[in-house]
Structure formats: C-alpha cells, structure tokens
Amino acid sequence: MDEPLDKLDLRLLEELQKDGRLTNNELGERIALSPSQCSRRRTRLEAEGYIRGYQANLDRQKLGLDMLVVISVTLATHNRDNARRFSQLINGLPEVLEAYALTGEMDYHLKIATRGLVGLSRFVNDVLLPHESVQHVKTSIVLDTLKTFEGFPVPMTHADVTRA
Secondary structure, eight states: OOOOOOHHHHHHHHHHHHOTTOOHHHHHHHHTOOHHHHHHHHHHHHHTTSSOOOOOOOOTTTTTOOEEEEEEEEESSOSHHHHHHHHHHHHTOTTEEEEEEOSSSOSEEEEEEESHHHHHHHIIIIIITTSTTEEEEEEEEOOOOSOOOOOOOOOSSHHHHHHO
C-alpha cells in the first residue's frame, strides 16, 4: 500500500515536474532535504507510480510537425469490439499525441501533429476514414496555442490527494 504523501513529497513532485533532470543535490537544496532523503523519496514515489517516467519536451515545429489539429471522431457502431478496433488503430499512429473518449455528440477527440495539409489529408483520408470503426470525422486546425500542458497542479496536502 502507498505511504501517505507529506508536504515534502508534494514539493518534491512539484519541483521534479518543473525539471525532471534535477539531481538529488539540487532537489535537496530546493526543498530543504538531504540528497539521500531526496533519493529515497524519489525512489519511493517512482515505485508507487506517482512519477511515471521522465521525458524530454521536444519542439514539434523544429521537427517539421508544423500543423496541430484537433479531430473529432464518431464511431460507425457503438459496441465494445468497434471501440477496441478504434483504440488499436489510434495507439498505432505516431501522429496522435493524445486521444480522449468522450460523452456527448462526438465519441473521441484526437490531438495530432502532422506535416502541413498534405500530412493532414493523408491522415484523415487514408487512415481514419477508411477504417471500419469510423463513421464521421471533423477536423479543426489549431491557429494559435494559448496554453500548453506544463504539469498537473500538485495538491498542497495529502488530504487533497486522498479526497480526489
């Protein structure tokens, strides 16, 4: 069973979310703990799944992925097998950055990054629309990004974590 999170755990998570490259020495300086205590806490938080991994934040435009698109998808039929087939399709597509199953009018929203209109056209017309699980696709090209994901809000106390 997971240990309750204390204020130091929460501060450690907040700092690592800002910069996952922090050494235990640097982390200790920021949250007033010894490097060995930071190391033990970090290892425990990783083992308990609070920290799922570390990754570099890449610049999609420098990689040639100049178009960001939100795609709404309606499935052809609403049953478990069709949803599974669609999920398998989406999980095999590197263009898909995020995918959400929704309530409401559309079944899924996809956030994709692609190389211009040619890449978008290929993705929609050659990949999504021909797939047996898909009935309807609606694309929205992102004109401007007002805010990007920079981390989850870290609760101030363990009580805030357990209430969720």
